[in-house]
Amino acid sequence: MTKTWFITGTSSGLGRLMVEKLLARGDTVAATLRKEGSLDDLKAQYGERLWIGHLDVTDTAMIRKVIDSAFSQLGRIDVIVNNAGYGLFGAAEEVSDAQIDRQIATNLTGSIQLIRAVLPYLRAQGGGRIVQVSSEGGQTAYPNFSLYHATKWGIEGFVESVAKEVAPFGIDCLIVEPGPTETQFAVGLDHARPLACYDNTPAGEIRRMLTSGTFEVKGDAARTVDAMIATADGEKPPFRLALGSTAYASVSQVLTERLRSLEEQKEVTFSADRAS
């Protein structure tokens, strides 16, 4: 049976590929973007099955307007994909206040407000699925990506809580966590002005890897999107889906370490209970 999807950030990368693949298999897609014209080729090919909306996810009023018009024009929407996002690159004291505000407004507040805007519609139609594109960086942390991590860890906490609130309405959530994947992500990075004091630190090392092109990107965008769609199609998808061997290795390592550390402190942890 065909489905209807709503996807943000579809001018390039994972979002664009997802639109292409869903249309090619016969689904209907409401695709939103900032760059007018980016999907004109697909519109010419698929006509009515592609609904295009202009949306900058940092504009909450615009989110509500686009969601209202997508549901009123398309009726039921089965899957909402919160995909729009980008990375801010720089050590915490290198990035500017304005860069921080934009990163949080896009990746965190944008995703939160989109979910808040769709929930009344999903409840009214008796259910639906929310796919939140996070990152392996929603569970791990590299130097120079602290603000990006803050948004991805933040959205994971938000979605995990909301999933429990809305399960009784037949709404479920899937958090997707790709590792480094070949899209426009590296091109779209917002770079902070470097401070020389970080040159000989892990942050400086990551910067050199990025600028010299030695930062390893193993993820294939098309295969990542195939896995996202196949999992989102499932009757009972997992709550989190790590994608790519890099994501698997890093998430596995941090979870193992976190559990080991928790167990090691068990006595101290329990000592904080009220004496009964």
Ligand SMILES: NC(=O)c1ccc[n+]([C@@H]2O[C@H](COP(=O)([O-])OP(=O)(O)OC[C@H]3O[C@@H](n4cnc5c(N)ncnc54)[C@H](OP(=O)(O)O)[C@@H]3O)[C@@H](O)[C@H]2O)c1
């Ligand atoms: N590629 C990776 O290595 C990787 C790994 C883990 C997670 N992710 C996540 O995957 C998602 C998609 O990224 P991608 O890899 O496909 O990169 P991409 O090719 O750069 O695509 C990002 C998309 O987000 C859109 N976008 C950015 N800011 C926006 C805003 N304020 N409002 C609306 N749209 C906005 C961009 O639109 P414009 O063209 O208008 O800028 C573009 O369509 C992001 O959430 C990213 O954090 C990527």
